[in-house]
Amino acid sequence: MQTQLEMFETNLGSVRTAVTRTSPAAFQETLADVVDEPAIGAPLPFEEVSLEGLDIVLEPTPDQLREAACGVTAAALGVADYGTVVLESTPDGTELAGLFPDRHVIVVRERDLVDDMAAAFERLGERFRTGDGDAVLATGPSATADMGELVYGVHGPRETHAVIVEDDAE
């Protein structure tokens, strides 16, 4: 019997998303390993981890957005049975950082995992009703089959990589 976390990891794998598990303490070190430069990002809405101090531009200009090889953004939820992450839009441009660069590094906390879409929609319904009203259910990289065969990285990222921040032991 797989745990919820294991199921999420397995399903991320099957939608072509690489996975790295890390602890809050090792987070910055882990991230430095998986980020390609130049990198842009948006501040993480989490207490336990932050992008501050890493070589990641958090308030990019349009040129930096265009030139970035990698974008780092937070996921509000992870949906275990699909390997889906919920990416919220914010005024500081989370959506852009996760959409323009070739590589998207998604930071998701273990505590934000839910089993399935039904649970995700329950959580999202609460948010959407209180005014946080934009989110993308993202499952794997951007893809198209319109050119005769499956190709990754069309208008969105070619590669997706999830960094899962484990819950603190206590």
Place this chain on the structure above:
Amino acid sequence: MSSERSRKAERIRQIMATEGDSVERNARGFNEGRYESVARLEDYDAYKDRARAIKADAIERLPELIERVRETVEENGGTVYVAEDAADANRYVRELARERAAETVVKSKSMTTEEIDLNEALAAEGCDVWETDLGEFVLQVADEAPSHLVAPAIHQSRAEIAALFNEYFDPDTELETAEELTAFAREYLGERIEDADIGVTGANFVTADTGTMALVTSEGNARKTVAVPDTHVAVAGVEKIIPTFEDLQPFVELIARSGTGQDITSYVSLFSPPVSTPPVDFDDDGPIADDSADREFHLVLLDNGRMDMREDDQLRETLYCIRCGACSNSCANFQSVGGHAFGGETYSGGIATGWEAGVHGQESADEFNDLCTGCSRCVNQCPVKIDIPWINTVVRDRRNRGAEDGRLDFLVEGLTPDEEPAGMDLQKRFFGNFATLSKLGSATAPVSNWVADTLPSRLAMERVLGIDRRRDLPEFDRETFVEWFRNRDVPRPVDADYHAVVYPDLYTNYIRTDRGKATVRTLEALGVAVDVPDVASSGRAPLSQGMIATAEDHAREVSADLEPYLEAGYDVVAVEPSDLAMFRGEYERLLDERRYRALAERSYEVFEYIYGLLENGVDPAPLGHASDGDGAGSALAYHSHCQQRTLELEAYTTNVLERLGYDVLESDVECCGMAGSFGYKREYYDLSVDVGERLGEQFEAPDTADRTVVASGTSCLEQLDGLLARQPRHPISLVEPDGSE
């Protein structure tokens, strides 16, 4: 009429030759993906029921929900405009473009904007309009219309797209691979998106309670179209509204699975615009987050005939459609020709008849409505369980009645149970009145068979009735099945536990009487007291031609003929699956509730009935077993029948045959391409054979080539007979008691 038929046949042949291979490969790929993907989904059926209930509720409460959307979108800071028709919607968007002095507009795929020709309207305003969905981009460059609801360019191969791009864009290095083509399009369209003043999207769903629109995509173009320009216009049919945010969930689980066979697309965007992402001005050097420009959002809700469809009892279900394209992918004819033959001005595939009749008017549906053979394959594949063949039949009926232009006339007229109109197409009248023809043909057999088969007759039939001379005609038996039973001197079992009427459908009664006789012998051997009364024909033939009033008359006659038997405790056993499908399906719409239930609940397909008897402990010993060696051999290749499969009945035949020692290999090809009258018609003969060849190939593969071929439906048997060297048989001929020739 004759030259019109030739033109149609020629056009279909040409599309099959140029686009057929690509369409077939892609549509069948989606189809196979769907089977696998829905199998992985727990509670698939429960989701379909929920999805249908949500849409039914939403369409019922639509006026109220439109007002609710207006409130929530305005609360969020956007604007809602309900456009009466295409001109009204286009005018609104054009004025916006003028106000914004828009030079470049980028679009994310939207069939609704195709429906109103928004691109042309914007071009007239001087805007450069670019489709950012790669499939749509290909079509824009090629100046072609979409051929599929979800994958608009499936009729084009990679090589064709490469040739098109190399010719049109003349790139420094010739483009060849899918990777290269994609990279080129990404770069080219990326620049257009950066320049864009307005982004236009459709919407897959709009939720009334939160003003959220759901966009289902995989490329990311919808996200960029919404995020980059500061003005976003969404154009959506009013039917896209669902009541609550949580109502999105079953659709998110179903839509990609139903469409392309993926569990979910890469992106399901849930935006409550104006979105909180800052717009990107690529001419600006400052941080994007500092951009204080206000975002503007306009939701254009399009009526364009939809509110009238809502009032139309027969077309209303069309509005439940979530445009996934499952009906197209599962349709054997669509797999051969795609949406350029099987579609109207905008919409394609099975559900397109309803859409085109509703939004563009009857004449746009006329063009392709006949390509639905009523096989019902799509009904179980539709995630909201729309009875698409019924909608097609209704539109065919209205068309027979010569519904004039303008969509309102026929909506008001509805289905009036009067005689079929005199001016109706002669070919349709001929096939629709097959019952009368059969009676006559049988009464004058064998002369009628001989006359019909002479070359002058065939030429005349082809010219006048459009019956293709390459198709073998059925041969009428001199003695009908009913007469045979009446003249027979066999004592009926006394104190039988089971009483059954074997339904003498047209084919069993006049043409394939042997299978009726075999059924009687089989049931009697199992201790059933059998009767074969003279019962009216089911009405399948007129229904197929869109003659609903005539079919209704037949249904009433059948019901009246069988009523005394049903009251006396008889079951009804049908040999022909399409007739059983009438009793259990269409009769619900043709008879009153009580009569329908009385018949539907007591009707069985012959092998379903035999299976029931065996399950109830009846001894199969008297039946023909594989080991009896009547020349058939014990290895069978079995093709079920489309409507039999929709009713999930094919397993009974396989099970009974296996109990009797046969080794059964069942075809997984979903359609024989014949569908009653369809394959006889000159304009569709080639298409019917193209579809049939998939079945033919499967039954000529090394592991099936030596097997005896059996099939349940008359049409399937006729098609297989035309395709194979071996003569196919009805399975009942293998199980009837020994020595009963």
